[in-house]
Amino acid sequence: MTQVPSQLRPPTMADVARMAGVSHQTVSRVLGDHPNVRDETRAKVLRAIEEMGYRRNFSARALATRRTRTLGVVASNTTLYGPASTLFALEEAARAEGYFVSTVSLRELTVRTLSEALDRLSEGGVEGVIAIAPQRSAVEALAGLRHPFPVVAVGTGSGAEVPSVNVDQRLGARLATGHLLAAGHRRVWHLAGPEDWQEAADRTAGWRETLEEAGVEPPMQLRGDWSPLSGYRAGQELAGWVGRGLTAVFVANDQMALGVLRALREAGVRTPQDVAVAGFDDIPEAEFFAPPLTTVRQDFSTVGKRSIALLLDLIEGRTPSGTSSVAIEPQLVVRASTFPYIPQPGAAPG
Amino acid sequence: MTQVPSQLRPPTMADVARMAGVSHQTVSRVLGDHPNVRDETRAKVLRAIEEMGYRRNFSARALATRRTRTLGVVASNTTLYGPASTLFALEEAARAEGYFVSTVSLRELTVRTLSEALDRLSEGGVEGVIAIAPQRSAVEALAGLRHPFPVVAVGTGSGAEVPSVNVDQRLGARLATGHLLAAGHRRVWHLAGPEDWQEAADRTAGWRETLEEAGVEPPMQLRGDWSPLSGYRAGQELAGWVGRGLTAVFVANDQMALGVLRALREAGVRTPQDVAVAGFDDIPEAEFFAPPLTTVRQDFSTVGKRSIALLLDLIEGRTPSGTSSVAIEPQLVVRASTFPYIPQPGAAPG
């Protein structure tokens, strides 16, 4: 019941035209919503299309128009919340503009894998590519690669030579760190993300700036790899500093914050009474951590829309609306991990 | 430095042929790895290709061969761990077979959205589609829809009229429930997933069977919507049954289990000493819940490979290797939430 194998070859526009008693060009006009087609003719054609189950051939159309209306996306770690959300938002935004999205997911972003991915997408006829490339190495690779289509980077930071769209990570870190200072903490410690990630560097920079502006010497900084496990290990180390000046930690993402929370708990350290913890990302689970996590939310939907808009500008040869580097404001979400008040789940906006 | 706008039109095969002093067909042969090309000629052609930065035109090739080598994927909730992992695995498997993947992510799977997605993918020239369609309504919609290409469903359960690939949810539920019974619990309660999800139904069925085979009357069953919040609410209700026969809960996914854990904790109920909790999915965070969560792991990589293999069989007109419904075994991962022993994070396999 699912397929229609009435003929071996699917019907062509000419077949439809013959059936409707018009020329193939008229069929094309109907399909293309051209104004100058008599209603009666249009109806005839539509009826024939319906009856034959005709569908326009993508390849022929693309060949004739020289447009595939397909965008490529290169991503890695697509099972992480951030990249997955970005991917989703990108596809949605692209579809809204009438474009298809062809994805290549990489296990790791190196010059080689990135280059292969771009080659592959090029063979796939994409008109442009979005690279979700948060590692610095990836940005450099991107800048050095030749490709016959425009590329927009997401999450690479704004300093790049490649047009990019970013959430303002530095601002997010300032919000979180500032919030902890405002809550009365003298110093704020920091568990940073991987050195190679631009977003990690930006978050660290925002944290450091905020402390320095407040006249506080930034304490020792730990480093993790985004994983809960690395957060757990860092948390064990942090637990050793409780009572020696540690009262607040800004963790570079929620997953590591989860590990930190667990390590602190196991060490008998209470959150937030003994140590306040703030994260970054606002993953859906963050609200249900023990305790619910204060964190920084990024608007991926906007990231997706802006990225697609920028890429399409580049494809159409338009001057991008604004600069070629877009920054999006993140938002602080305060929950119990930094505050003794425990809100009801579901009450917080998220 | 990134683009090569040396000529307005990108070079064609004929341009390369002219430069190499051969016919365009010879260029095509070189690109197609045809055996009967003299090494010397091949070298000439490759040099010309390199020099001109030539890339074969996707649309022209697809038109001539009548093959786009593109598969479609329809998915919803792609930011959830399961669907995101499946998506990733599908793309990887498709790429390994030389296919492109064009994704359409839906916010909700209804007959209408599904139908639109299939239409759209059809316009995009896909040769086949994978539908990550865990809702029953989606399966029905799929069965009733006409489409000019084969469709393979993932996560729909094996009973469907549509060829499908599934993790054996029932078996997973039996593993978890059996584990709890074996640990000495007299009864196992159950927080089920949304009624409309086949996977939820299968997990519930596995739970119920296991209890019945053990001669135990299944206790009241709660229902959530996969979210931590719904788990939290159910957890509050469950907390009221502690001391009245409730000692173990099998929760239909990890995120709800997270909510349950929090609710129990807030109610002063200890896990696993007072109530053991098992989840389903083994999301990366599960190991770092408080306490680390016993759960059921699904091998998405295998799901991806088998789905693609099945779809390609259908596309090529081959009889699918085996039946048209593939089941994949899940795996129980035991952690502290069902056992008084607390393993070190990182020690558990995952």
Next chain:
DNA sequence: GAGGTCATTGTGAGCGCTAACAATTCATGG
């Protein structure tokens, strides 16, 4: 009623590639 305009439809030429077949070259053996 001639001339003009507009709406509507048709015709022909590609888009850049591959498949099928034709033509050429080359090595080999009788």
Next chain:
DNA sequence: CCATGAATTGTTAGCGCTCACAATGACCTC
């Protein structure tokens, strides 16, 4: 030295569509 067949290369005809332009006819104006 030429026939024989294999290896190598070239030629031609589409694949199914859109674009540019031509053709037709209806309608209007003076």
